[in-house]
Amino acid sequence: MPSGVVLAADPQIVQKGTLTGVILPKQTSQAETIDFANAKPMPLPKTTLTPASLQSALLDAQPLGRPGGVAGKQGNGRQTPEILVPAKAISESDANAVAPEAYGTSNHPFTTSRANPTGGKVTNLYPFRAAGKLFFNIGASTYLCSASLIKKGLVVTAAHCVANFGARQFYSNWRFVPGYDNGAAPYGTWTAANAWVLTSYLNGTEACAQYGVICPNDVAVLRLTPKSGAYPGTQTGFYGYGWNGYGFTPTNLAQITQLGYPVALDGGLLMERTDSYGFVSSSNSNNTIIGSLQTGGSSGGPWLVNLGVAPTLSGTTTGSGANRNNVVGVTSWGYVSTAIKQQGASPFTSNNIVPLVTAGCNGSTAC
Numbered sequence: 041m042p043s044g045v046v047l048a049a050d051p052q053i054v055q056k057g058t059l060t061g062v063i064l065p066k067q068t069s070q071a072e073t074i075d076f077a078n079a080k081p082m083p084l085p086k087t088t089l090t091p092a093s094l095q096s097a098l099l100d101a102q103p104l105g106r107p108g109g110v111a112g113k114q115g116n117g118r119q120t121p122e123i124l125v126p127a128k129a130i131s132e133s134d135a136n137a138v139a140p141e142a143y144g145t146s147n148h149p150f151t152t153s154r155a156n157p158t159g160g161k162v163t164n165l166y167p168f169r170a171a172g173k174l175f176f177n178i179g180a181s182t183y184l185c186s187a188s189l190i191k192k193g194l195v196v197t198a199a200h201c202v203a204n205f206g207a208r209q210f211y212s213n214w215r216f217v218p219g220y221d222n223g224a225a226p227y228g229t230w231t232a233a234n235a236w237v238l239t240s241y242l243n244g245t246e247a248c249a250q251y252g253v254i255c256p257n258d259v260a261v262l263r264l265t266p267k268s269g270a271y272p273g274t275q276t277g278f279y280g281y282g283w284n285g286y287g288f289t290p291t292n293l294a295q296i297t298q299l300g301y302p303v304a305l306d307g308g309l310l311m312e313r314t315d316s317y318g319f320v321s322s323s324n325s326n327n328t329i330i331g332s333l334q335t336g337g338s339s340g341g342p343w344l345v346n347l348g349v350a351p352t353l354s355g356t357t358t359g360s361g362a363n364r365n366n367v368v369g370v371t372s373w374g375y376v377s378t379a380i381k382q383q384g385a386s387p388f389t390s391n392n393i394v395p396l397v398t399a400g401c402n403g404s405t406a407c
Contacts, residue, residue: 201260339371
């Protein structure tokens with residue numbers, strides 16, 4: 041076992057090529073050591089660097105490789121609801137109405153609103169229900185991030201929600217709650233059987249534009265433990281995922297939808313949705329940059345291209361990279377100044393998400 045690793049009882053550390061994983065022991069209780077009521081948001085890694093501009097990114101655009109992707113699946117929608125904790129009342133306001141695009145000092149337009157419209161629960165519908173909250177322990181304290189399913193039993197999130205960059209330290213006791221809404225778990229809670237990150241992230245040897253903050257591989261996967269042989273994605277469905285610039289134009293632009301549970305918005309009790317153009321910044325470890333109002337707690341939430349259900353076409357054709365509901369990144373970091381209103385995501389590449397999924401799926405029915 042690598043030195044300095046802090047884990048749940050009797051874990052097993054496994055290294056496969058460029059990846060390192062932790063195999064977790066079976067939990068005796070689903071809620072063991074997890075304090076759903078008082079979970080703290082995982083601090084969003086923050087940078088003080090000067091924001092990258094869209095204009096300079098377009099001038100510096102370089103191909104990211106040969107794009108690839110894997111399709112997702114809708115799921116049957118059957119719920120197995122649980123109440124985690126009594127939810128605190130949140131008053132209705134115009135915050136969940138249609139709103140114009142906002143922007144911060146970065147001049148990067150975006151719209152951030154509740155995923156659920158007034159009077160509706162789209163978080164009970166595909167594709168939204170494949171995203172959710174992720175609870176876990178760092179020592180005796182409970183923290184939370186955001187995450188999403190990319191196979192029926194495989195979750196993708198940020199590596200900083202799984203391990204401590206450069207410290208060879210894994211966290212523990214992850215619980216994924218798909219479709220989390222105001223203290224309720226409509227599709228139950230699911231424990232992790234194992235977790236995988238890039239070894240370069242775990243030991244801090246990868247080339248980051250800012251050490252431990254803006255990095256090329258802030259991406260992790262968790263394989264869930266089945267219940268009676270079943271996984272949540274059978275009910276919720278799961279997203280596809282793409283890599284090497286899937287869904288981006290030749291100038292590395294994409295229309296991104298970000299989902300997450302930032303605690304500065306509605307107390308982290310509701311899923312929030314941000315829509316923004318994303319551009320690839322070569323000076324920031326090829327991370328994608330979007331405009332966003334989201335904050336701590338949004339870490340690990342999916343960045344999707346083509347969110348939604350495809351229309352039936354007549355007299356026209358789809359564009360390039362038209363597969364629906366594909367994750368191309370997860371929320372990685374933001375700026376210290378909340379006035380800038382931008383966030384970044386490590387790129388999904390053939391060197392991170394592809395081997396991570398392979399390792400997470402290996403020998404399992406989860407995929």
